[in-house]
Amino acid sequence: MRHGVVGRDEVFDQAWRLLGRPGPVLLEGPAGIGKTELWRALVAEAAHAGWLVLSCAPTEAETELPYAALADLLGPLADRVAELPRPQRVAAEVVLLSGDADETVDVRVVGAATRSLLEAATAANTHPAVLVAVDDAPWLDRPSERALRFALRRVTGLATLASRRPGGTAPGEVPLGLDEGRDGGRLGRVEVPPLDVGALHHVLRERLGVTLSRPMLVRVAREAEGNPLLAIEVVRALQRLPRQPSPGEDLPVAASMHHLLADVLAGLPSESRAAVRLAALLTVPAVVDLAAAGVSTAALDAPEEAGLLVVTPTGVRFTHPVYAAAVRAGIPPGVRRRLHRQLAGLVTDQDERARHLGLCTTDPDPTVAETLTAAAGRWHSRGAPDFAAQLYERAAQLTPADDRDRLGHRRLAAARCRFDSGDFPAARTAADAVAAEFTDDVRAESLLLRAVVAWCGGEAGRVAVDNGTRALAAARPGSALAGRIHAHLAVFDDRPEQGRAHAEAAAVLLDGRDDDHELLAAALVLLFFQEVRLGRAPRTDLLDRALRLEGDEPAWLAGTVPAIWWKAIDDAERARRRLHRMLGRAEARGDEPLQHELLSHLGEAELLAGRWAEAERHITAARELGDQLGTGLVGETWLAGLLDAHRGRLAEAARVAESGLRLADELDDDWCRRIHQQLAGFVALSAGRMVEAAAAYSSLAATIDGTGLVEPLAMRFEPDWIEACVGAGDLDRAAAVLDRLTARHHRLPRPWTTLGSARARALLDSATGVDPGDALDALAAARDAVPPAVLPLDRARCLLVAGIVHRRSRRKLPARQALEAAVGEFTAIGAAAFADRARAELARVGGRPPTPRHLTATEERVARLAARGRTNRAIADELFVSPKTVEANLARIYRKLGITTRAELGAAMTRGDAPTMGDVGG
Incomplete structure (x- = not known):
């Protein structure tokens, strides 16, 4: 009986050893087998060893009490809440009931706060280890389960212990995602075995004070299959018999706990039986609520003596969760509704009252429906949208059919809660159902939600556009709702002219509406950007106004667009600042899809700026997060391929380009096709395969021209296209592309157009026999005009071009000087392929190398x-x-x-x- 657990020495030692190595530990076994006792013993041992123990033991009744389990688990860390970022601090205070939020708590922020608190606990090093222990994990309330699953998959250095019974989770599923942890350790499964006869003897003597004869003890052990809880109930049933069964008679059936407990309840006084049923129906059975229901203290004596309950000065708890579940299952439906109605009139907590009203009402009732709607709103604001969805759905069921407006809005609210909880399939189904049944604004709102679900849920972009278009048709023309739909369509529709029209309509309809200033800011940003994409002069006043409207909070709908613009004009520092600010906010809110997008943008920004170590860090983080989220990795894989190409790993980059182009053909996705055509062209150019590069860039130009795009980042390949055409001998095409690039530069001069057009002009003049003197002067001036930190690769490529042109003009010394300088700059930033090209050009200069001495x-x-x-x-x-x-x-x-x-x-x-x-x- 070591460790205070009868008959569990070996299994205890096994579990304790597993807790000492990386990887979570899962105790498994049927109800009543003794998992909880073993779990408690392990938790006590950890506390005795000086570990910080964070634990919770949810019950079935508490599955309807959002964040009850999480509050228990995070309670010891309450003193760290003040150190959290504000969104996380507010969320943690709501969970721990230490503060009320004056804003809706995002469910993702709760997960982020949980993660931050656990990371702080592991980083403190004030304890030998930190143990997160959850008993009966399948009975976690959904919001607690989601927050813990999010945090435990991301925090390293934790010891994790959970228990579950068979059937508590889906087949093959491990609770809390414990098989997906980050510590690299495997999940340790510990099967809690049945007790042998000797151990059962000690359990029965300790719990019931009885000592059975050896033959009877063997029969009980066999009948209960070594399950101590079942054995206890079998012996209690034996004690209620007028005489002990003879060796040939059957014992009371142990296979059905409900059957055994029905006999126990039948033997209780009627007042006690009612008290047990009321306690089983309460989420948290408090003495004050039971007393209000007419339950006397004396009525609790009999069930306590029968081993069903433990009575404390403030409340009542069942000695085993199975007992409460069995009691509830044994209450006839009519009796259960009556008891729920009785409790609804007595409990003081308004959310508990709403729950009982929802369970006892069968016919439409506008008053009850309104009560449930109010409770749903409270739970949604507290960060429990899935629980709020259930209340909204029940409120809709109890709403009179002729009250179409309230009915539609309650069902729509339930669909939005499903979306907020991350259950995109349920949100999709609910939104489709509302759109099919209702008209006017409710239909428009539901179709807009359906479009947002498609956009966020990884469906094809045309699904979002189609549903947004249907939403616009259902909305009243000129309404604020129509403006909001236009704003979303400006993001969903990648066609520049259509996107511009939607953004312009949104800006007109939302202007002057204070409650829609965030969407107005997004509409203005998108109007500015779509006009630029169409080749129009940039109206920076639109961007400036949008940024003023935003204040300190970038709009989620178009928050990255300013950074994309700044990348396009080579203002890397400004783009970097915005993206990092947005990333910090996304991390504080636990918004990992947005983090994934921002990391990809940061990777591209640093790649363009020539800071390749930083680019690699962001791209790697984006790939890891995308893999964790299960989202497509097309964008960050392409960025990784582009980085490989810049660093000279051309074979790896070529494989990315080939696989990306195959995927684009399968999906018929122009964006995917476009970025991989660009990568294929750049790989060929870097390798000196000019004919292949020219063909790839020609295909890329056709793809882009087909979309109507003119600006901004999509066109950065044109100087490379000219270089490839010159190298391939296609001088007419090179001249035509140079005309396009020159027009672009005159419309909006930027560092990349300044360097690119000068580089292209020098190459083309040299190839066509024009005296390159003026072009070389312009090339040097362009290089001087762009600071070294802005476009280091492009500046170094200007030196390479200067060296090539000098060599063709037989000016060996300036050729050699330019090429040697190019090698140095390429090497400094790690552009291996271009450094090799510069060295090859150096070798072609030939002749005796000039003396390194300067002129006297x-x-x-x-x-x-x-x-x-x-x-x-x-x-x-x-x-x-x-x-x-x-x-x-x-x-x-x-x-x-x-x-x-x-x-x-x-x-x-x-x-x-x-x-x-x-x-x-x-």
Whole structure:
């Protein structure tokens, strides 16, 4: 009887060992087998060892009391709540009943608060270990279960212990997702076995004070199959018999606990029997509520003596949860409704009263329906939307059929609660049902909800657009509801002209409505952005007004659009600040789908800015989170492939492009096709396969032109397209694309258009035989105009192009200097493929490498005079040296600069290519 648990030494030791290694522990066994006693012993052992124990032991009745279990479990961490971010602090106070929220608590925020508190507990290092222990996990109330499941899958360093009975969860499902933890340890399953005869002897003597003969004890153990709870009830049934059964007679049937308890209840006085039933129907059986129902203290004596109840000064609890469930199951339906009606008139808690009213009312009743609606609103505001959905649905059932307005709005509210709880399939079904049954605004609202469910639930974009369009047709023209629908359609519809029209309509309809300022801000942002995508001049006043309307809270509907715009104009720092601010808010609210989106945007922003280590960190985090959420990984896989291509891992990037293009064909998805065509072109360009790159970029341009897109990020490939066409010898196409790029640059100059157009012009002039001097000057000016930290890769590529053009013009020294500088800059940012291309161009320069020495002061004076057209004699006279000395200096100058004529010397000195004594110090 070590550890105070009879007959469980071996299984206790097994479970305790498992708790000491990574991975959760699950106690399994049928009801009454002794899981709870073993669970309590393990919890006590952990506390004795100095562990911080966070535990809860929910009962079946408490499944209807949102956050009851979570409040018990987080109670020891209440002093840490003040340290949480405000949204999490408010949510935790609601759960712990230490504060009331003046705003609706998002169910995801409760999960985030739970995670933060558990992480703080593990990080404190004030205890040897932190144990999260849940007895009878399948009886967790749904909001507590969801919050704990969210947190336990994400927090490392916890010891986790749970118990369950067969049938408590779906077949093969592990409660709380304990088989998906992050510690890397496997789930440890501990089967609680039946007790042997000797252990049952000790249990019966301790609980009932009886000692059975050996033959009878063996019969009881066999009849109860080693289940101690069943054995106790069998012996109690034996004690009620007038005589002990003879060896040939059957014992009381132990297979049915309900049957055995029916006999126990039948033997109780009628007053006691009523008291037990009332206690079983109360969520939390309090003495004051039982007394209000007419239950005397004396009426509780008999059931307590029978081992059914334990009575405390403030309340009553059943000695085993199975007893309460069996009592409820044995109450006839009519009697149960009568008792619920009695309790509804007595309990003081308004939510408990609403529950009893809902259970005792059978016919439509507007008063009861209104009571349930009010209770549903309270539970929704407290972060229990699934429980609120049930109340709204019950309220709708009790709403008179002729009250169509209230009926429709209650069913719609239930559908919204299903969506808020994350149950997208249920929300989809409910929204479709409401849309099919109702008309006007209720139909429009339900179709809008259906569109939002499609958009957030990963359905095809056209499903969201179709339902949004149907919602718009059902709404009153010119109404605020129509404006809200237009605002959503501006996001759902990726076609620029249609999106612009919806955004403009939303901005008109929502302007001046204070309650819709968030959607108005989104509409203005989208109107600005869709106009830019169509190639119109950016109306930044729209963006500025939207940002003022937002204040400190970016709108979820279009919150990332400003950052996308700033990425497009290479304002990486501003984009970065907004995305990080939004990410912090999303993390505080537990909004992981938004976190996933923001991490992807951050990865792209850092990739464009040449900060590839940061880009990799964000892309990896996005992929891990996307995998955890079960969402598609197309975007972040593409970003990872693009990062591989920039770093020179071209084979890996090519595989991503190929698989992405196959997926795009399967889905007929232009966005997926577009990004992977871009990746395929960039991989081919980086590898120097110009014909292949030109073909890929031509296909990409056709895809984009087909969508009507003109701006912004979609067009960054055009300079690469020109480079590929020049390399492939398709100079006519290169010139046509350059015209497009030049028009884009004149419409809206940005760092990438500045560098890209200058780079493309230099390549095309060199290929068509035009003197590249002006283009090279423009290229150098463009590079100087863009700060090094803005587009480091594009700036380095300008050096590569300068080196190529100089080489083609047979100017070896400037070619070598530009290419060596390009190699250095490519290497510094990790652009391995481009560094290799620059080295290959260096090898093509050929000839004797120029001496690394700079021009001496005399050589510099001779070179400058010679570049001005002075003869050797004139130079000698001016410098007071002999003509032979001038000739010797010129020979050294030509050798150092890699040139052969005075014309080349003049060009070199004009461009400043010649290294001088002044360059040594700089």
